[in-house]
Amino acid sequence: MLALVIALMPHAAHARRPMGTTMTGVVQKVDHASREIVLAQDGGAVRRFVYTAWAKLWNDSSDSSPMALSSGMRIQVKLHRPLFGPDFVTQISLIHANKKCTLPSSATPRL
DSSP, X not given: OHHHHHHHSOOSOOOOOOOOEEEEEEEEEEXXXXXXXXXXXXXXXXXXXEEEEEEEEEETTEXXXXXXXXXXXXXXXXXXXXXXXXXXXXXXXXXXXXXXXXXXXXXXXXX
16 A cells, blocks of 8 residues: 555656756866866866867857867856766856957057
8 A cells, every 4th residue: 555655646856957067267277188177166176077079169159179278268167967977068168358458559549
């Protein structure tokens, strides 16, 4: 009887595909041979993860290869933590710092 009650009870747990955890930080090290990235999170720990073979680097709404990544770049990623294997990302967004545009002293604006 107990087995029948348990079988007919509504289940609270539903399987949902994980969407990843968004994190932002500065790239400390990139190894393109093993596709490994070391990221210093904003206000957090240093994380190691890999990017997949089909990963995209989004830079000003255009996509390119993560091979353009280098140390010192500020990025945002969605980190996936699978049950087996290393943590990984499939999308990397480059974050540009707000920079003031200054003209060289020899350049004079024309009106």
